[in-house]
Structure formats: C-alpha cells, structure tokens
Amino acid sequence: MEKVLEVRELSKQYTKVLAADKVSFDIEKGEIFALIGPNGAGKTTTIRMISTLLKPTSGDAIVAGHSVIKDAAKVRECITYLPDEAGAYKNMTGKSYLRFMAGLFSTDIDVINRYVERAERICGLGDRLKDKIGTYSRGMIRKLLLARAVMTEPKLAILDEPTSGLDVLNAIEIRKMIKKLAAEEGMSFLLSSHNMLEIEFVSDRVGIIAKGHLLVSGRADELKERYSAQNLEEVFERVVKDNEIL
Amino acid sequence: MVDTSGDDYSAVLRDADADSLVIIPEGFTEKLENGERPEMISVSGMKSAAAMSNITNSNSGAIGLISECISSAFAAKAGLTAEQVELLQMPVTVTEQTVVKDKSAPIGAASIMSSIMMKNMILPIIVFILIMFTSNMLMGAISNEKIDKTLETLLSAPVSRTAILGAKMLAAAIIALLNAVVYMFGFSSFMSGATESVSEEMTGQLVGQYISVDSALERLGLTLGASDYILIGAQLFLTIMICLSVSLMLGALVNDTKQSQTMMMPLMIMAMVPYLISMMADINSLPAVIRVIVYAIPFTHTFSAMNNIMFGNMPIFFGGLAYQFVVFVICMFFALRLFNSDKILTASLNFGQKSKFKKNTSDNE
Ligand SMILES: Nc1ncnc2c1ncn2[C@@H]1O[C@H](COP(=O)(O)OP(=O)(O)OP(=O)(O)O)[C@@H](O)[C@H]1O
Ligand SMILES: [Mg+2]
Numbered sequence: 001m002e003k004v005l006e007v008r009e010l011s012k013q014y015t016k017v018l019a020a021d022k023v024s025f026d027i028e029k030g031e032i033f034a035l036i037g038p039n040g041a042g043k044t045t046t047i048r049m050i051s052t053l054l055k056p057t058s059g060d061a062i063v064a065g066h067s068v069i070k071d072a073a074k075v076r077e078c079i080t081y082l083p084d085e086a087g088a089y090k091n092m093t094g095k096s097y098l099r100f101m102a103g104l105f106s107t108d109i110d111v112i113n114r115y116v117e118r119a120e121r122i123c124g125l126g127d128r129l130k131d132k133i134g135t136y137s138r139g140m141i142r143k144l145l146l147a148r149a150v151m152t153e154p155k156l157a158i159l160d161e162p163t164s165g166l167d168v169l170n171a172i173e174i175r176k177m178i179k180k181l182a183a184e185e186g187m188s189f190l191l192s193s194h195n196m197l198e199i200e201f202v203s204d205r206v207g208i209i210a211k212g213h214l215l216v217s218g219r220a221d222e223l224k225e226r227y228s229a230q231n232l233e234e235v236f237e238r239v240v241k242d243n244e245i246l
Numbered sequence: 247m248v249d250t251s252g253d254d255y256s257a258v259l260r261d262a263d264a265d266s267l268v269i270i271p272e273g274f275t276e277k278l279e280n281g282e283r284p285e286m287i288s289v290s291g292m293k294s295a296a297a298m299s300n301i302t303n304s305n306s307g308a309i310g311l312i313s314e315c316i317s318s319a320f321a322a323k324a325g326l327t328a329e330q331v332e333l334l335q336m337p338v339t340v341t342e343q344t345v346v347k348d349k350s351a352p353i354g355a356a357s358i359m360s361s362i363m364m365k366n367m368i369l370p371i372i373v374f375i376l377i378m379f380t381s382n383m384l385m386g387a388i389s390n391e392k393i394d395k396t397l398e399t400l401l402s403a404p405v406s407r408t409a410i411l412g413a414k415m416l417a418a419a420i421i422a423l424l425n426a427v428v429y430m431f432g433f434s435s436f437m438s439g440a441t442e443s444v445s446e447e448m449t450g451q452l453v454g455q456y457i458s459v460d461s462a463l464e465r466l467g468l469t470l471g472a473s474d475y476i477l478i479g480a481q482l483f484l485t486i487m488i489c490l491s492v493s494l495m496l497g498a499l500v501n502d503t504k505q506s507q508t509m510m511m512p513l514m515i516m517a518m519v520p521y522l523i524s525m526m527a528d529i530n531s532l533p534a535v536i537r538v539i540v541y542a543i544p545f546t547h548t549f550s551a552m553n554n555i556m557f558g559n560m561p562i563f564f565g566g567l568a569y570q571f572v573v574f575v576i577c578m579f580f581a582l583r584l585f586n587s588d589k590i591l592t593a594s595l596n597f598g599q600k601s602k603f604k605k606n607t608s609d610n611e
Contacts, residue, residue: 014592051402054588073406081402087395104403145399158402 002029003062004156004188005050010059012045012212019045021212022059027156030186032178034199036236037209043192044084046209047160050190051081064155077105082149084160084192087141090134094125094144097133098151105152115151122177123147138165146174150181157181158190163198175202196233206232208239215239255289266290268308278316286312346466346557353462361459362468362556369478369552370521372429373485376422377517377545380486381493382510384418388497389506398591407585415490422486467558474555477563484570485548489513491577498581498590520546530559541566544573 005027012020020042027033035043048054050061052072060067066074088097095116102115120129123143133141142165149157162178163171179202181187193199199206200220207217216223216239220232229235259267269287277284288305314335321331344355391397401407463469470478496509520543523529529540529550540546547566554563584590 048398048591051398053398053401053591073404076402076404079402081399083395083398085395086399088399089396090394101399101403104400104405 003027004029004031004064005033005190006062007046007050008060008062010046010049010061011057012042012049012054013057014045018212020049020056023209023212023214024059025207025214025217027188027190029155029188030182031205032182032189032191032203034191034193034203034206035209036193036196036199036206036232038240039194041209042212043209044160045212047081047158047190047192051079051158052076053081078155080149080152080154080157082145082157082159082162084164086145088133088144091132093132094123094129094136095120097144098129098148101148102151118153119144119147119151122150124173139167139170142166143170143174146177150177150187153185153187156188156190160192161194162191163193163195171198178202196231196236200232208236210240210243213243215243255287259289266305268305268312270312344462344466346468349466351462351465353459357459358462358466358468361463367525368430368433370524370549372426372433373482373545373548374517374521375429376426376482376486377489378510378514379425380418380422381489381496381513383421384414384490384493385497385500385506385509387414387418388494389500389509392498392500393502393506401591407590408582411494411582411585415494418490419486426482468556470552470555477555477567478551481548481551481563481567481570484567484574485545488544488570488574488577491574491581492516494581495577495584498584516543517545519543520549524549524553528553530554530562541569544570 003026005025007023007025009022009024010020011018011022023042023046025033035046037043045054049056050063050068052068052075056069060069062068063075064078066078068075088094089100092100098116098119099112102112102119105115106112123129123146125140125144128136128140129144133144136144142163146159146162149159159178163174166174175198178189178191182189182204189203191199191203203220205217205219206223208215216226218226223229223235224231227235227238229238258269259265267289269289271285271287274284274286286309288309290305317335318328318331321334322328326334343350344353344358391400400410492513496512497506500506500509520540523540524546529537529546532540547563547570551563551566554560554566
C-alpha cells in the first residue's frame, strides 16, 4: 500500500517540556488514523509538526514523499489542517471565506468553483453561507472549517479534534462524512480526539500517546484483544496506567 | 456706534458684523481731559482653538494707534513739536536683517520663523498621523489573525509565510500612501490659507523698509525645490517601511486585544518624542548627548528632514537616511525570522492551556 504519511522519530522540545518524544507511525492511502491521549499528551504538538507549523527538534515526517523539514512548501500542497481551536474571518460571509481559502490552493477559477461547491454541499449550512461568519454559532463555524478542510481533496487531511463543539447529530454526520471520503475518494485522515466512541467508530487504526510517547498503535479490535478489554476506553486506561508505573 | 448695555459682547460683534473691534465707551474724552485713565474694551471673536488662527490680533494694532494719537495730543498740549514727539515715540530706527548660512535678507527673523513654522507643521503632522495609523493597521492585520485564531489555518495553506507577510505589508503600504496623499492635499490647502493671510499682514505692516516674506525666503535659500521634495519623499518612504517592519514584530507578539493596545506603546513613544522635540527645539543645537539619543530614534530623522534640507544640513539628512535604511534592514530581518520560526505560534499556545481547563470540566460532565 502507498504510504501517505511516515512519521520518523519526531520530537519536539519546548523551552521546558519535551512535548513529543520520538513519535513514529505511518498512515496509508485511504486510511483513517487517530491519535488518542490524555490532555497535554502531545497530540496537538505532533500534529502541528506534521502540518509544518512547528519545526521538529529532531526526526522527520514524510508526507506523500515530501519531508516536512526540507520540503515544507510541497507538504502544504498535499495537506489541509483543521486546528483544534480555529476561527474564521468574522467579516467574511461563509461563502467568501470558502472562496478565499480555495484561492490559496488553486489559481484556476474552475477548480476554485469546484472546491467551493463541494464545501457548500458538505457543510450543510445552506443559505446561512450568505451571512457573515460573525453571526454563526460555534458549531456552524466548525462545520464550515471542516468542509473547507476536505474541499480541496487533500492527500492527507489533518483534523485536530474534528467534532469538538458539535452536537451529537452533527458529530455523527461528520464521522460518516470522514469515513465516506476515505472509502470513496481514498483521502487519508489524521485525527485526534478524546472521544473513544468516536475513535472506535471512525478510525482504522489508533495510536495511544501519553507524555509525548506514542505507547502503542494498531487496529482498534487488535488492541482490544491484546489488552483483553471490552472497548477502546479500557484499552486506553490500561495503556496509560501501565506506562505511568514504568 | 454700538449698544453695549449688558455683558453680551457677542451681540456687539454680530451687530457690527466684525471679527474683532475696540469699544471706546461714552465719556472717554471727558475722562482723558480730567487727567484720569479711561477704559477701552477690546473684543476679539475667536473662530477656532488652533494656535495659528489667532496669531495676529488686529485689536492690539488699533489700541496702539489710539494710544499713540492720544499721547501725541498730550505732547502737543505740552508744547512739543511733531518731530520731537515722533522721536520720543521711536527713539531709534531698527533695520532687521536675517542671515542663513552665507545668505542674508532684509527681514525680521520673526516673520521668517512664523512663515516657516507653518509650512513645517504640515509634514510632521502628516508623518505622525501616518506612522500611528499605518502601524496600527498592520499590527491589527497580524494580531487579529492570532486573536481570531485564523493564523494556523492560514499558515498551513500552500502559501509561504514570507508571501503572507509581503501581502499584508503591501496592503498597509498602499493604504498608507493613499492616506499620505489625502492628508498632504488636505493639510496644504488648509495651511496655505493660513500662511497667505499671515504673510500678507506681515508685509503689509512692513511696507517700505522690508521685502516680502516669500522673496526673503527665496533669497535666504529656504524654499524647497523638486529635488528636495523627492528627498523628503524618500525619507517618508523609509519611515513607513520601518514602521511596517516594527509593527510586524509587535503584531506577532500580541496574543489578545488588550496586549495589542500595549504593543502600540513603543511605536507611539518612538514617534511622539521626536515629534514633540522637533516641534519645540532645534535638535542640532541640543547638547551632544541628548542629540545622539534623540537621533538614535529612527523617526527623529523624518521629523527633522524638512528643517535639515531647508537649512542645508545635508550631511545630517543623508546620515539619517542611511541610518534609517540600516534600521529598516535590521527590523525586517528580525521580523522575517520571527515569522519563519515557531515563535509566531508558540505564543498563541496560551490559549490551548486555557482551553485544556475547559475540556477537563466538560469531560467530567
Ligand atoms: N508553546 C508551548 N510552550 C511550552 N510548552 C507547550 C507549548 N505548547 C504546548 N506545550 C506543552 O506541551 C505538552 C503537549 O501539549 P499539546 O498541546 O500537544 O497536548 P495535547 O495532547 O494536544 O492536549 P489536549 O488534549 O489538551 O489538546 C503540554 O505539556 C503543554 O503544556
Ligand atoms: Mg490538543
């Protein structure tokens, strides 16, 4: 299988904290990989390094053949990134925001139009897209940003807590959308989440990260078997507790 | 004749349809003849609070004239001849000469001063407004990306950080330029009105002895040619560029709206100090230590540019220009480095920590 992402011993040292310590994992084409871990585990830090926003202290990540260190510009052409806490330009309408962001990914007007139409369909905001983003609710902004993250058909969509701030129905809808895009279009996803139910439903493989270490990774059912657990939540609990003792 | 019953002198001015007038009350002559000191009332209409609008008070002229007439009348009564009286009133003749470097002109320095001061006021005001406005705008353009949390999304898009900076700077520079043009036209048409009226009065009072202020300025080499304006333009351009690069850095360090106001302070002081000093004192004649300190502020060179060019202090002007260029290159270098490093984002991670707390509580529910 073709690898979309190869993370090689990626580390990030902040002034005081070692937020990621030699994190390694792969994502294949059309695969959905989820990073799970307690607060402050280093999920966002890892994701930001892969998104070329932060420079790794050591290690590297290869996105579709391009190194995030040497070829950051090329990497950005292959990915989209949805930050965990993101906003949109309040003075723009939803539609003009989509158009603006599409314009950053392509100069071809037909392509831009196709991206915008796609996002309009996906976000499900209907006529509200004509309103200023300043008038949107938090969930509406989230849906707009999610639609924008997948509209450009990236090889790898990096979504940091994609469903945070969404109600149950909207969250389900988003999960279905992610699964559909992966299955039908071969889009790969790197997610992070606290919601084990969500992870179990949506992801093909998960990586459990705590204190900057990627402790285990594998398919959800494999992990459940290995730790003789009922669900992912128990796996998570055991893995994190086991490693605290060490 | 005006009716002055009551204290409402505005009605008096209105009735007389005058900007200002001197009232000689009834019984003025009787009091004079009795050897008392009679009262005159000077009424001046004030149309604006601007210092320049009230620079000449025509009433003082009128009062002087009346007093002069009265004293000569007294003198005549005392038996002095007209010539003696004139000598008494003006015992010496003063011919004023103003010298600039190797040129001189028969005119009072005060007239030159007031004429130049007005012209020199235009540029500093425009520059000051421009500096504040431009830096505020660009800082906002950068810091709002952080405050509204749109920066990360933008930086993950396939556009280089340098290009984003370039676009933001260009937009700010274009708006600054438009503003400069608008202010320049607005102020100069406003100021030229004021300047004209004053120089007319000046020359009017000094007919015969002196030459007009404008021709004196020309003779003293104090007028600005096209090349001078190009130099001033170049200086202004560099000033705006420094301003932009500094605001890039300050904007990048802002995390919330409150901070963005604090971050304006350094720029504000950097512009305010030289602005005020150049308005009030000649920087070149300050003590050496203070002069060096003041000239170390890059914007000082902008505020003193017109003066330096007018009075032929070209080494200082070009030195300032070179200094500003160096400052700009250094500031831009650091701004670019800041933007291409993690720092532009890591400062914003404070938000992440706050939200962690929120997430914890919602997980417990
Ligand atoms: N800018 C920064 N400077 C210093 N330390 C930081 C910075 N950003 C994050 N950290 C630290 O790095 C560690 C990992 O943080 P990170 O945001 O990656 O966690 P996370 O797994 O995304 O957590 P959460 O689930 O709460 O989002 C934490 O200990 C955090 O305090
Ligand atoms: Mg996070």
